[in-house]
Amino acid sequence: MKALAWLTWRQHRWTIIPTVVLSLLAAYGLIAAETGTSIGSMPISGFYGLMVQMVFGGVIGMFWGAPLIARELEERTYFVAWGQDVTPVTWLRGKALVLGGLAAALGLVVGLGDGYSGTQNAWSAFEAHPAVQVGYALYGLALGVFIGMLARHVVTAIAATLVFYTLSRVLLSALVRDHYLPAERSVARWYSTPEIPKGALELGSGFVGSDLRPVDVPEACAGLVNPNTCVRSSGSAVGTYVDYQPVERIEAFRYIEFGVYVLLAAVLFALTFRLLRHGGGWKPSRRHRRITSEPEPVQSTPEPVQG
Template sequence: MNTMLWLTWRQHRWTIAATAALALLGAYSLLSTEIGNARYDSMPIAGFYGLMVQLSFGAVIGMFWGAPLIARELEERTYFVAWGQDVTPAVWLRGKVLVLGGLAVVLGLAVGAGDGFSGAQKSWSQFEGSPLVQAGYAFLGFALGVLVGLLTRHVVTAIAATLVFYTLIRAVQAALMRDHYMPVERSIARWESTVDVPPSALEIARGFVGPDLDPVPLTDLCEGLPNPNSCMRASKTAIGTYVDYQPIDRLVIFQVVEFVICALIAAGLLFLTFRLLRRGGGWKPSRSHRRLESEESVEPVQSTPEVAAAQAEG
């Protein structure tokens, strides 16, 4: 294990150092902005750059740590040496994952230490400013990049594909999944009153309710009017309005759920990678490739007078 640690550090030390510097600078920018933000009317530029690091850190890990890990060995054909008789592909990958994956999680924790905002009041806009969430994103990006690198066998292609798939996963999480980790709370108000929504709650949906207190759609007659409420009240279709929301006290629970989802996806991706690697899928050369390699490895015999004379006699 010590040998794998030393080898991993020697091979990836510059990438690790550059990424660690980026993570620490981003964390410092967010923390310093969060502490001193009360003096500003808007977020300083340092905090903005820190937020950009926070939003893109998982993709950076996937593109520059995970994607080249196996893809470079296959593209440059150095896996003949790396995966020798003493070190199997699975053992080699396990050592890399333990070292690089562990470092990615630690740096993710650092990136999520601040959110660039001040004040004790929580906000749903600070969702990704969590060490747990950023650690999950970093581990997910790393696992995704490793699998894509094994399948593509080309570093540049693996980097581009990792960025595309990671962005897609994050978009699906944010747009379709995150708001529904728990059933929404609903606040209903009749026409004589207004909907009561707790402070800092995340509003999911709003509309009209019928006599059975279930949502009813906006009628064609009222659609497009400047004040549809008056139209819906006059039509007797609805008896009031409603708002679906997630209370702010669920913020930490949702962050834990998102971390668990990222960790489970990453574990599944790594399991698939190890399974493919053990079976040889995606990296063992085919019979035709082995035949071409053996033919290329045979050096032509140089013709000499003695050889020519022997061939003539034969």
């Protein structure tokens, strides 16, 4: 393990060092922003720190994960790296443990602040949390390694990792995150407004019937700019409702998101190990093994016969 750790450092130090520096600068900017005097404002250092939080997992996936296997396959150095003493699975397990542990540690550092003067426990600062950043970092690493295994070309793997990481992050945050737990509902009769707690995340609103369940807007009222009067006069609804997630749930949601991304990372690593263990197309052909192990005999040119 010590040999693999040393080898990992030697091969990846020029991507590890800039990432460590970036993480430390981001943490410094975020923490410095929280100690500002103007409560609720965002200094420029906090803004840049938040930008790092947004892209940190993608950086890990693109520059740590994607080249890990893709470079070995592209440059055909796996003939030496995956020899008889070190199997491909052992090689990847050692590197994944070293890089994964370091990525998790840097994720903890990046998630130390939220970029605002004074701590903001709000939905807008959802990603400003150590556990969330650790999940993003591990997922980015696993995604990059898996795509690199399939692409077998470094530049292609980096580009594909960027696309799939961004797409998955956007889809999960837009479609899944708000529904980790069932939403709470505030209902109000006509001539009053549903009240939601301060800082709550509003998910949707509509009309309720006599059983206080959501009802559809009648077709005659659907095309109006303000259908409230039309719906009230039609008698199909008795009031309105608002669904929301209270701000007190943000900590639970953060740890749920951490679990989701760690689970995705585990699945991707399992698939990568399975492909690596069963060949996955990386094993050399018989002809190539024969050429690399036994040099072809040199044929001598017969001398011409002189009459």
